[in-house]
Amino acid sequence: MKRITALGEMQSFAASNRRAGKSIAVVPTMGFLHDGHASLIRAARHKAEIVVTTVFVNPAQFAPHEDFTKYPRDIERDARIASDAGTDILFVPASADIYPQNYHTYIAVEELSGRLEGGVRPTHFRGVTTIVAKLFHLTLPHYAIFGQKDAQQVVIIKKMVADLNFDLEIVVCPTMREPDGLAMSSRNVYLSEAERRQSTVLVRSLREAEAMVRSGERDPKRIRERMQAMIAAEPLASIDYVSIAHPETLVESAGMESGRALLVSLAVRFGATRLIDNCVVAVP
Ligand code: PAF
Numbered sequence: 001m002k003r004i005t006a007l008g009e010m011q012s013f014a015a016s017n018r019r020a021g022k023s024i025a026v027v028p029t030m031g032f033l034h035d036g037h038a039s040l041i042r043a044a045r046h047k048a049e050i051v052v053t054t055v056f057v058n059p060a061q062f063a064p065h066e067d068f069t070k071y072p073r074d075i076e077r078d079a080r081i082a083s084d085a086g087t088d089i090l091f092v093p094a095s096a097d098i099y100p101q102n103y104h105t106y107i108a109v110e111e112l113s114g115r116l117e118g119g120v121r122p123t124h125f126r127g128v129t130t131i132v133a134k135l136f137h138l139t140l141p142h143y144a145i146f147g148q149k150d151a152q153q154v155v156i157i158k159k160m161v162a163d164l165n166f167d168l169e170i171v172v173c174p175t176m177r178e179p180d181g182l183a184m185s186s187r188n189v190y191l192s193e194a195e196r197r198q199s200t201v202l203v204r205s206l207r208e209a210e211a212m213v214r215s216g217e218r219d220p221k222r223i224r225e226r227m228q229a230m231i232a233a234e235p236l237a238s239i240d241y242v243s244i245a246h247p248e249t250l251v252e253s254a255g256m257e258s259g260r261a262l263l264v265s266l267a268v269r270f271g272a273t274r275l276i277d278n279c280v281v282a283v284p
Helices: 007-019 035-047 075-085 124-139 148-163 186-190 193-198 201-214 220-232
Strands: 002-004 024-029 050-055 089-091 143-147 169-173 237-245 261-270 273-282
Touching (some): 002 007, 007 050, 007 089, 024 124, 035 050, 089 124, 124 148, 148 169, 148 261, 201 220, 201 237, 201 261, 201 273
Parallel strands (some): 002 089, 024 143
Antiparallel strands (some): 237 261
């Protein structure tokens, strides 16, 4: 595995490999890699001849009060995990190169970016789409691999790719979970022992929602209320939102139609740590 930090070197490596007819897959990450990221890198390995994993903690997607400075970082550990999972190029750009002084260009996918997470983190997705578009220009991928854990991010990036005519395919991989069901996330390391124990309420409430739909419940409001009650029963948990929405428009569902799919998603805080999770439920 080769490490590249210079933007020009990354772009000319990608361009010359494209010219030589090689396929490229990119796995954008903010580092502090875990098994979830490794599964994305393995998926990239199956798709393309060249796998680029990017590590960049993107300041543009953090609000001033969020955890940008304390976001966990360990580039040597990342390099080992990325290499073991099959990365060819570890792209680790510097912030000053990505956002030089006098940087003024941002990409925003309107409407979708204001829903769900956007209601609580209004500038977040503008930062995500801006960096992802830049990473696409720098790594010139045929495939870009993302995790379903960030369901709204996937919907928004797909929309950006369609609207801006990026010539690449978005590949979405399933959420990887700890043995007790907690979705893997770099932020899980922030949780205290008690918070970690109670954090399984996210996946438990999602499973409850699935079970309710399977057993005939068709009122999203009743499902939301049941999930909210389960989460409220955990003393350290505080709900940002619980949503049952259309999986593409992200508009909150008032009812359910047989044969349709719904995105059930939630964001819950444990102290300063904010966790998200989701599942897609097919209505029988
Ligand atoms: O999902 C993430 O880790 C980030 O949002 C991404 C896509 C790497 C952009 O910074």
